[in-house]
Amino acid sequence: MIPYWLLFAYFALGALQEGPKRHAERPTSLFLIFGVVIIGLLAGLRYEVGGDWATYEFMFAYLRRVDLGRALEVGDPAYQFLNWSVQQIGSELWLVNLVCAAIFAWGLYRLASLQSNPWLTVVVAVPYMIIVVAMGYTRQATALGIVMAGLAAMQRGASLVRFAIYVAAAALFHKTAVVVFPLAALASTRNRASNILVGLATSFMFYDMFIGEAMEGFVENYIEREYSSQGAAIRVIMTVIPAFLFLVFRRRLQFPTQEDLIWRSFSFATFGLLVLLIVLPSSTAVDRLAIYVMPLQLAVLARIPGTLLSHGGGKLIIIIYSAAIQFVWLNFAVHAQWWVPYRFYPL
Numbered sequence: 414m415i416p417y418w419l420l421f422a423y424f425a426l427g428a429l430q431e432g433p434k435r436h437a438e439r440p441t442s443l444f445l446i447f448g449v450v451i452i453g454l455l456a457g458l459r460y461e462v463g464g465d466w467a468t469y470e471f472m473f474a475y476l477r478r479v480d481l482g483r484a485l486e487v488g489d490p491a492y493q494f495l496n497w498s499v500q501q502i503g504s505e506l507w508l509v510n511l512v513c514a515a516i517f518a519w520g521l522y523r524l525a526s527l528q529s530n531p532w533l534t535v536v537v538a539v540p541y542m543i544i545v546v547a548m549g550y551t552r553q554a555t556a557l558g559i560v561m562a563g564l565a566a567m568q569r570g571a572s573l574v575r576f577a578i579y580v581a582a583a584a585l586f587h588k589t590a591v592v593v594f595p596l597a598a599l600a601s602t603r604n605r606a607s608n609i610l611v612g613l614a615t616s617f618m619f620y621d622m623f624i625g626e627a628m629e630g631f632v633e634n635y636i637e638r639e640y641s642s643q644g645a646a647i648r649v650i651m652t653v654i655p656a657f658l659f660l661v662f663r664r665r666l667q668f669p670t671q672e673d674l675i676w677r678s679f680s681f682a683t684f685g686l687l688v689l690l691i692v693l694p695s696s697t698a699v700d701r702l703a704i705y706v707m708p709l710q711l712a713v714l715a716r717i718p719g720t721l722l723s724h725g726g727g728k729l730i731i732i733i734y735s736a737a738i739q740f741v742w743l744n745f746a747v748h749a750q751w752w753v754p755y756r757f758y759p760l
Contacts, residue, residue, distance in 0.1 A: 414743050414753055414754070414755070415755075416455060416755045416757075417539075417544055417739065417743060417752075417755060418739075420451065420452070420455065420539060420543070420544075421536070421539045421540070421735070421736065421739055423448055423451070424448055424532055424533075424535045424536045424539060425536050425732045425735075425736070427442070427444060427445065427448065427532035428530065428532035428533040428535075428536050428728055428731075428732060429728060429729075429732070431530065431531070431532045431533075432724075441522075441526045441531060442531075442532075445522075445525075445526075445531055445532060445535070446522070448535065449518050449521065449522045449525075449535070450518070452514075452517075452518045452521070452535075452543055452547070453511070453514045453515045453517070453518035453519075454511075454514075455514075455548070455755075455757075456510070456514035456517065456518070456543065456547040456548050456554070457507070457510045457511030457512070457513070457514030457515060458507055458510070458511060458757055458758040458759060459510065459548055459755065459756065459757065459758065460507070460756040460757065460758040461756055462548055462549075462751070462752055462755055462756055463548050463549035463550070463551075463751055463752065464549050464748050464751040464752075465549060465550060465551070466751065469506065469509075469510075469551055470506060472488065472493075472496065473496050473499075473500075473505075473506045473509065475487075476493065476496045476497050476500055477500050481494070481497050484496070484497045489552055489584075489585060489586055489587055489588060490585050491582070491585035491586045492509075492513075492551075492552050492555070492585075492586050492587075495509055495512060495513070496509055507758045509551075510551060513551050513552070513554065513555040513586075514547060514554075516555050516558045516559060517547050517554045517555055517557065517558030518547075518558070519558060519562060520557065520558030520559055520560065520561035520562040520565075521535065521538060521542075521543075521558060521561055523561060523562045523565035523566075524561040524562070524564055524565045524708060524711065524712075525538075525711065526565075527565055527568050527569070528711070528712060528715050528716065529715070529716055529719065530715045530716070530718060530719075530728070531715075533714075533715040533718065533728055533731060533732070534711045534712070534715040535711075536715075536731065536732055536735050537710055537711050537714045537715055537731065537735055538710075538711055539735065539739065540735055540736075540738040540739035540742060541648070541651065541707070541738065541742065542557075542707050542710075542711075544739070544742075544743075544752065545742065545752070546704060546707075548752065549751070549752065550701075550704070552586050552587040553586075553587045553589070553590075553701065553704055555583075555586040555587070556583040556584065556586045556587040556589070556590040556705075557583075557590075557704060557705065557707070557708075559579055559580075559582050559583035559586070559590070560579065560580065560583050560590055560593050560705060560708070561708055562579060563575075563576045563578075563579025563580060563583070563593075563597075564576075564597075564675060564708060566579065567597060567600070567671060567675060568669070568671055568672050568675070570671070573597065573598060573615075576594070576597050577594060577615050580593055580594045580597075589701060589702060589705070590705065592702055592705055593705050594615060596675070596678040596679060596682055597675065597678070598615070599674075599678045600671070600674035600675040600677065600678045644746060644747070645690065645696035645697065645699060645700035645703075646690060646696070648700060648703060649683075649686055649687055649690055649699065649700070649703050650687075651710065651738070652683045652686075652703060652706050652707060652709055652710055653683055653684065653687055655680075655709050655710050655712075655713035655714050656679070656680035656681075656683040656684060656706075656709060656713075657680075658713055658714075658717070658721070659676055659677070659680045659709070659713050660677075660680050662720075662721055663677070665720055665721060666713065666716050666717075666720050666721070667720060668712075668716070672712070676709055676712055676713065679706050679708070679709040680709065682706055683703075683706050683709060686699055686702060686703050686706065689702075714731050714734075714735075715731065717730075717731060718731065
């Protein structure tokens, strides 16, 4: 567990020493960039870490025996193409993981660097988004990284069309990423009526392109077989808490207009997932979709210091809360055995 706690401690210490950052007031610390690079290396060069490790090994081995056309038919195209390309240059699975981890880390950095407390934003991400998702669910973590980069672009004023490009790229790594696009369409501040219409049309197009044919298998594999994920309710509630805080203290959190609308959409979606968790027979399906609303945790919890609480005291409370999540997961989660001990590929 030591590498996980060292990673947490690095960002926690950085969070304790950083002052509040107003948007574009000063450049992001080089030490923060260094820490994000370490995240990419730890996630990318892990060895036999993560609950899906055996599945990814099997996929990589299978692509050694098929041509590119077949490779693109049997999985998410961008991830399959990456695997196939790595096979062609004679490298191993670690290079696939490293590329995917770099994309995730890039997206996390893009989003965190826009927040008022960038270091604290990453602290909130460490226990679950980084350790569990980035080091376990390679395809979804890559898709999440691209989505976070797209959200950062929207916060900087990017158009809905540009965000659609980010979502399409994310969906090439994991089809489920398309669920994020309607949330962004509802959060657009420019030409809202036309953007909502464009958003609806694009959402239907994405459904047809990415998940239409796979929906029957999704329903059969997750809903009809009633697959369940232990701890799914806890993980959804982890996002419900910041969603509740955002909706109750929206004005006091003082997000800029575009960000405010984005996190409003994410908050409503989070409560929608909570309802689905109650009514659907499969918690696994909801658990995997909930990954895409996790950026709400980063934005809201990291903004509490200086708005809802004092800057110093608020940061300490968020750090303790995040440390508690990490401690409980590493020590008591049923599947933590696939993450502990951490193994580093070069060693």
